[in-house]
Amino acid sequence: MKILLVGGLGFIGKRFIRKYGNDYQIIVFARKDRIKQIPSDSVFKTVIYEEGNIEDSTIIDVISKHKPDVVIHLAALTGLKKCHNDPDKAFRVNVFGTHNVITGCVKNNSKLIFISSREVYGETKSSKSSEEDELKPNNVYGLTKLLGESIIKNTSLLHNLDYTILRITNVYGPEGDGYGAQIMIKDALNKKKIKIFGGTQRLNYIFVDDIVEALGKVLENPVLHKQIFNLGSEDTLTVDEFVSIIKQNLDFSIIVEHLPMRETETTNFKPDLEKIKNVLSFKPMMSLEMGLKKTIEWYSNYQFSY
Numbered sequence: 030m031k032i033l034l035v036g037g038l039g040f041i042g043k044r045f046i047r048k049y050g051n052d053y054q055i056i057v058f059a060r061k062d063r064i065k066q067i068p069s070d071s072v073f074k075t076v077i078y079e080e081g082n083i084e085d086s087t088i089i090d091v092i093s094k095h096k097p098d099v100v101i102h103l104a105a106l107t108g109l110k111k112c113h114n115d116p117d118k119a120f121r122v123n124v125f126g127t128h129n130v131i132t133g134c135v136k137n138n139s140k141l142i143f144i145s146s147r148e149v150y151g152e153t154k155s156s157k158s159s160e161e162d163e164l165k166p167n168n169v170y171g172l173t174k175l176l177g178e179s180i181i182k183n184t185s186l187l188h189n190l191d192y193t194i195l196r197i198t199n200v201y202g203p204e205g206d207g208y209g210a211q212i213m214i215k216d217a218l219n220k221k222k223i224k225i226f227g228g229t230q231r232l233n234y235i236f237v238d239d240i241v242e243a244l245g246k247v248l249e250n251p252v253l254h255k256q257i258f259n260l261g262s263e264d265t266l267t268v269d270e271f272v273s274i275i276k277q278n279l280d281f282s283i284i285v286e287h288l289p290m291r292e293t294e295t296t297n298f299k300p301d302l303e304k305i306k307n308v309l310s311f312k313p314m315m316s317l318e319m320g321l322k323k324t325i326e327w328y329s330n331y332q333f334s335y
Contacts, residue, residue, distance in 0.1 A: 056076070141193075149174050
């Protein structure tokens, strides 16, 4: 199977290559700055690399050149603050960029796996948010992801695009330098201090390798067509509780500084995971305690040089 990873040298993409690099023919489409930092592991030497940005037509040409069986669309402007502060870029990357990826898939009859976000729901209205719930994003990031989903579904109706959409929750783990949990861990190790914006908001967390495992389940399922899944874990807890687990894995004391919760941040989210369990037989294997332990060990050993 030939797979094109769009944004394939980001957090999830690198972990995907480490796990499946010898199982599939993988092409990576990534920005110039990412390609300059390709890991030295031998598995990355088997990958074909293409440079560019999804905001322009380069990605359409790359899909046409390689004609992959599956395109996994990982590229995005992520983070509530980044999208809130630069909505123009958020819409260019997350909406128009996704439109370009979709166009390439339609032209070459490639299946699309789109990494969406729990932010499309906004606040959880009942005990859990299911794939059938109303979508009411309360921030720019969630809105752009919802628009991406809408373009996919509309294109599927018009051109029979095959797709799977995965709405992931808060991902953490090794190599995810730009994500909240990793920033906290790096600050704890470097500065012996963690800043918490709010603290009482209840969020769901999933280890990055569990996301990669779920992607494998999607790829292995030949009869899976035009489906949407929540992808999270059973670990829903407050940010304060999350930080307390980080502290338990450190052999030194740290200072925790509480700051006001960021504007438009979701205060309560818990995913309903029944569909992904029943359809894909998928259940996350990494406990939060072990996942955070592995993440802290990774950053301690690599000293942020990655």
